[in-house]
Amino acid sequence: MMMEISASRRIVNAVMLTLSGVCTVLVVSVLFFILGYLLLHGVSSLNWDFFTKLPKPSGETGGGMANAILGSAKVLLLATLIGVPIGFLAGVFLAEYSGKNFAFAIRYVVDLLNGVPSIVIGIVAYTLVVRPMGHYSAFAGGTALGIMMIPIAVRTTEEFLRAIPNNIREGAMALGATRAKTIFTVVIPAAISGLTSGMMLNLARVAGETAPLLFTALGNQFWSNGYLAPIATLPVMIYNYAIAPEEDLHQQAWAAGFVLLTLVLIINVTARLIIARGPAAQRR
Amino acid sequence: MATSPSYIAETLGRRTSRGFFARLRGGDEIAYLVTLACAVSILLIVGLIVFELWFHSRATFTAFGFRFLTSSKWDPNADKYGALPFIYGTCLTSFLGMLLAVPLGVAASIFLAEMAPPKLSNFLTFLIELLAAVPSVIYGLIGIFVLVPAIKTYLVPPLKSAFGYLPIFEGTFYGLSFLSAGIVLSVMIVPFIISVSREVLMAVPTEQREAALALGATKWETTWDIVLPNAATGIFGSIFLALARALGETMAVTMVVGNSPKISASLLSPGYSIAAVIANEFAEANGNLYISSLIFMALVLFGLTIVINALARIFIMTTQQKGSQA
Amino acid sequence: MATPQQQQSLKDPVTETNAKPAVTTAKADAKLKLTARNINFFYGQFQALHDISLDIPTNKVTAFIGPSGCGKSTFLRTMNRMNETLRNTRVEGDLKLDGENLLGMDVTDVRRRVGMVFQKSNPFPKTIFDNVAYGLRVNGIKNRSVVAEAVEQSLKRAALWNEVKDKVNKPASALSGGQQQRLCIARALAVEPEVLLLDEPCSALDPIATLKIEELLFQIKDITTIVIVTHNMQQAARLADFTGFFLMGKLIEMDDTKKIFQNPGKKETEDYVTGRFG
Numbered sequence: 001m002m003m004e005i006s007a008s009r010r011i012v013n014a015v016m017l018t019l020s021g022v023c024t025v026l027v028v029s030v031l032f033f034i035l036g037y038l039l040l041h042g043v044s045s046l047n048w049d050f051f052t053k054l055p056k057p058s059g060e061t062g063g064g065m066a067n068a069i070l071g072s073a074k075v076l077l078l079a080t081l082i083g084v085p086i087g088f089l090a091g092v093f094l095a096e097y098s099g100k101n102f103a104f105a106i107r108y109v110v111d112l113l114n115g116v117p118s119i120v121i122g123i124v125a126y127t128l129v130v131r132p133m134g135h136y137s138a139f140a141g142g143t144a145l146g147i148m149m150i151p152i153a154v155r156t157t158e159e160f161l162r163a164i165p166n167n168i169r170e171g172a173m174a175l176g177a178t179r180a181k182t183i184f185t186v187v188i189p190a191a192i193s194g195l196t197s198g199m200m201l202n203l204a205r206v207a208g209e210t211a212p213l214l215f216t217a218l219g220n221q222f223w224s225n226g227y228l229a230p231i232a233t234l235p236v237m238i239y240n241y242a243i244a245p246e247e248d249l250h251q252q253a254w255a256a257g258f259v260l261l262t263l264v265l266i267i268n269v270t271a272r273l274i275i276a277r278g279p280a281a282q283r284r
Numbered sequence: 285m286a287t288s289p290s291y292i293a294e295t296l297g298r299r300t301s302r303g304f305f306a307r308l309r310g311g312d313e314i315a316y317l318v319t320l321a322c323a324v325s326i327l328l329i330v331g332l333i334v335f336e337l338w339f340h341s342r343a344t345f346t347a348f349g350f351r352f353l354t355s356s357k358w359d360p361n362a363d364k365y366g367a368l369p370f371i372y373g374t375c376l377t378s379f380l381g382m383l384l385a386v387p388l389g390v391a392a393s394i395f396l397a398e399m400a401p402p403k404l405s406n407f408l409t410f411l412i413e414l415l416a417a418v419p420s421v422i423y424g425l426i427g428i429f430v431l432v433p434a435i436k437t438y439l440v441p442p443l444k445s446a447f448g449y450l451p452i453f454e455g456t457f458y459g460l461s462f463l464s465a466g467i468v469l470s471v472m473i474v475p476f477i478i479s480v481s482r483e484v485l486m487a488v489p490t491e492q493r494e495a496a497l498a499l500g501a502t503k504w505e506t507t508w509d510i511v512l513p514n515a516a517t518g519i520f521g522s523i524f525l526a527l528a529r530a531l532g533e534t535m536a537v538t539m540v541v542g543n544s545p546k547i548s549a550s551l552l553s554p555g556y557s558i559a560a561v562i563a564n565e566f567a568e569a570n571g572n573l574y575i576s577s578l579i580f581m582a583l584v585l586f587g588l589t590i591v592i593n594a595l596a597r598i599f600i601m602t603t604q605q606k607g608s609q610a
Numbered sequence: 611m612a613t614p615q616q617q618q619s620l621k622d623p624v625t626e627t628n629a630k631p632a633v634t635t636a637k638a639d640a641k642l643k644l645t646a647r648n649i650n651f652f653y654g655q656f657q658a659l660h661d662i663s664l665d666i667p668t669n670k671v672t673a674f675i676g677p678s679g680c681g682k683s684t685f686l687r688t689m690n691r692m693n694e695t696l697r698n699t700r701v702e703g704d705l706k707l708d709g710e711n712l713l714g715m716d717v718t719d720v721r722r723r724v725g726m727v728f729q730k731s732n733p734f735p736k737t738i739f740d741n742v743a744y745g746l747r748v749n750g751i752k753n754r755s756v757v758a759e760a761v762e763q764s765l766k767r768a769a770l771w772n773e774v775k776d777k778v779n780k781p782a783s784a785l786s787g788g789q790q791q792r793l794c795i796a797r798a799l800a801v802e803p804e805v806l807l808l809d810e811p812c813s814a815l816d817p818i819a820t821l822k823i824e825e826l827l828f829q830i831k832d833i834t835t836i837v838i839v840t841h842n843m844q845q846a847a848r849l850a851d852f853t854g855f856f857l858m859g860k861l862i863e864m865d866d867t868k869k870i871f872q873n874p875g876k877k878e879t880e881d882y883v884t885g886r887f888g
Contacts, residue, residue, distance in 0.1 A: 009502055009505070010502065012502075013502040013503060013505070016504040016508075017395075017399055017503065017504060019391060020394045020395035020399065021395050021399065021400075023387075023388050023389075023391035023392040023395065024392040024395045024396060024400075027388065027389075027392050027412060027415070027474055027475070027478065028408055028411050028412060028415075030415060031411055031412070031414060031415045031418075034422065034423075034426055037426060038425075038426075085322075086322045086325060086326065087322075087326075088322075089318060089319045089322035089323075090319065090322040090323040090325075090326055092315075092319045093320055093322060093323040094323065096319075097315075097316055097320070098323070102323075105327075106323050106326065106327070109326060109327050109330050110326060111593070111597065112330060112590060112593070113326065113329070113330050113333075115528055115589050115590065115593040116532075116586060116589065116590075117531070117532025117533075117534065117559060117586070118532070119559050119563060119582065119585075120333070120337070120532070120582045120585060120586050121333070123336075123337070123566070123578075123579055123582045124333045124336045124337065126566075127336045127339075128332070128336060150329070154326070178311055178312045179312050180311035180312045180315035180316075181311060183315065184311075184315075204417060205417065207419075208417075208418075208419025208420065208421065208422070209419070209420075210419070210420060210421045210535045211420070211535055211559070211563055214563055214566070214567055215566045215567040235419060235421045238425060239421050239424070239535060242424065242425050242428055242429075242539060243428075243539065250429070253425060257422050257425050260419060260421075260422065261418060261419070261422050264417055264418070264419060265414060265417065265418075268414055268417045269414070272413075
């Protein structure tokens with residue numbers, strides 16, 4: 001005897017499945033909405049001035065964000081120098097040298113650091129760098145962002161080094177290479193594509209960070225010399241202009257937002273594509 | 285130049301007794317010590333963070349004690365500080381955000397894990413993970429200029445006419461409010477719920493699904509009755525992770541929440557959050573008590589996110605253990 | 611083939627007790643590349659090797675046979691101390707390479723002098739050239755022409771040169787399974803090891819690839835000493851001058867290959883080689 005599945009069950013099934021699909025489409029469409037809106041409003045305000053001129057004093061229209069673009073680059077460079085080596089080498093330790101229990105403790109603390117809100121890290125950078133120095137600086141901003149880069153550097157390094165099969169290490173050691181030589185001349189080169197893309201994602205993440213810079217790098221209407229003075233950065237400029245009353249500044253905020261988002265998304269897409277084709281993915 | 289077979293053996297053989305410097309160049313001791321030092325330094329950095337936060341909030345603790353957390357008087361001119369409005373705002377906006385994001389996120393993750401064909405699922409997940417990469421200040425930008433006017437025009441009038449008598453919808457809506465912040469937050473945390481929940485759902489063994497389907501259950505029934513309960517702990521984990529993110533979210537919230545240190549039951553009124561007040565007032569704060577009050581709140585936020593993250597991890601580890609036992 | 615004198619000195623390691631072999635003359639000593647006495651090996655609490663004593667004669671092929679888990683691979687890896695890369699292992703006993711205490715030497719020197727080819731080929735994700743050159747470079751030989759010549763020579767010895775001479779700067783991953791294994795042999799040969807250990811090198815390969823490797827092992831016997839672990843008895847019979855039969859972590863019998871297969875001294879050996887158990 002064939003039991004027909006009741007009509008109501010079939011309806012519920014169809015409705016629920018459709019609903020869940022709708023939810024997904026809704027979420028995905030947000031991405032396109034944001035991109036589209038920024039494109040619309042940002043591109044029109046994008047001009048040569050934006051990339052080459054300094055901001056105009058309050059009340060005047062026009063000007064650009066050249067100093068903020070350079071400023072972001074400088075702060076990010078500092079952040080990379082501060083955060084990536086420590087994170088990378090700690091990741092090497094976890095993947096190649098550490099015993100189980102110690103590794104668990106380190107990983108736990110790294111995850112903990114990852115969960116600290118960025119503004120809290122900004123405060124610590126303030127007390128550690130700005131206060132003793134007596135003023136805001138690119139260095140303080142770089143410290144804050146650098147600390148934020150550490151957890152992801154550790155995690156990606158460990159993940160991609162572990163993905164290299166052990167028999168490669170054995171092959172090198174059987175030829176008389178020390179463990180260190182094996183790691184640095186065989187394992188790391190083998191994992192290099194994953195490691196670089198991981199770093200790219202890391203960079204893209206902190207490139208958009210605003211909160212920790214608000215009271216470390218602060219901001220600057222002009223060019224900032226060196227790394228020990230307050231410096232303008234793209235995200236902070238976007239924030240400042242967005243909450244300002246002038247419509248002209250809002251337009252510039254859109255333009256800057258478009259530039260920032262485009263950069264961040266391009267880096268993300270490129271890095272993820274590289275990872276998707278790499279040895280770690282193939283191992284799965 | 286002919287290389288006699290013994291040349292290599294000789295060159296290499298000559299190094300049979302390795303002195304201290306030769307071994308040093310081999311690098312094992314140094315590499316071990318350097319990488320160990322880096323790992324340990326991370327422990328020190330976290331310790332330093334805790335210490336700095338505690339050390340620089342001592343002044344407020346000495347002045348107000350724990351009453352700081354329950355007082356709602358925030359008056360920098362009178363040098364009187366109370367954290368309650370900000371704690372309230374942080375909790376309220378995060379709760380709102382979760383209320384909207386969790387059903388949306390779980391539903392979407394069900395679609396991606398159970399319904400969509402693998403290629404489509406991977407592609408859509410890729411796009412959703414890109415959403416997670418959008419900087420907070422961009423969400424804030426869209427929030428101020430697009431979302432808030434939209435809420436004002438399309439959402440609030442019907443809400444007020446239908447539910448205006450409720451205390452949570454009391455008062456005039458000027459745009460920047462708890463509600464706006466909650467909605468922006470929900471958009472920001474949905475991608476996290478989706479990516480973790482999706483992985484958790486996909487980890488449920490196929491045999492479980494097949495058992496239900498073989499008994500004649502519909503796809504939805506299988507998902508609701510069998511797959512979801514299996515994945516429940518992991519999904520809770522993703523929820524807690526998203527919550528931790530929401531609590532610490534700064535820029536988007538501060539741009540749409542109204543920045544007003546008032547406690548109000550109405551979602552339509554402007555408010556504040558811990559992260560927002562720090563973002564707004566820290567750079568200009570003068571006076572030891574002012575600064576240390578802000579830092580004390582940062583410490584509270586820090587503690588809160590640590591606890592929630594730890595809970596999240598417990599949930600997720602439990603799921604992983606269950607999965608490996610399956 | 612072994613002289614009566616050598617046969618005399620080789621018969622005695624066939625023992626499960628502490629008896630020392632009767633090494634009669636100094637000349638006989640020089641013909642023994644590796645000597646092991648009373649080797650015990652532990653993974654944590656578990657004892658994997660019990661009191662193994664044997665000799666590996668120079669420029670000959672010695673095979674270790676035995677059922678799965680009998681310890682032959684474990685013992686092989688003791689000879690180049692690869693077991694030390696695992697945690698919680700311990701080796702006791704006496705192991706000498708050309709009279710030197712192998713267990714006390716600098717481990718990277720041991721591994722340069724005692725090379726290894728693994729069961730599953732493990733070429734580095736580098737070019738063919740860089741794979742073979744790796745051992746030389748990591749041990750300090752950087753001179754380009756020396757390295758290039760050594761690479762060519764090793765590839766020739768591994769019977770791979772003709773197949774790869776035009777693509778020596780292409781990735782090693784492009785080679786077939788059998789070619790990759792010969793590449794690993796070339797890589798091991800490049801540092802001119804005094805002993806070459808092979809751990810079931812053909813088990814993942816088809817018969818033709820296996821044949822090529824067996825042929826090249828015959829050729830390189832003169833420049834190095836070969837120890838091969840195999841679960842394929844026909845291979846041992848074909849290749850080896852001497853064969854040792856392992857069972858449950860013990861060396862049951864070790865002798866001329868002919869004797870092991872045609873007239874084994876112990877019942878367990880006989881049972882194994884006649885296929886009475888797997």
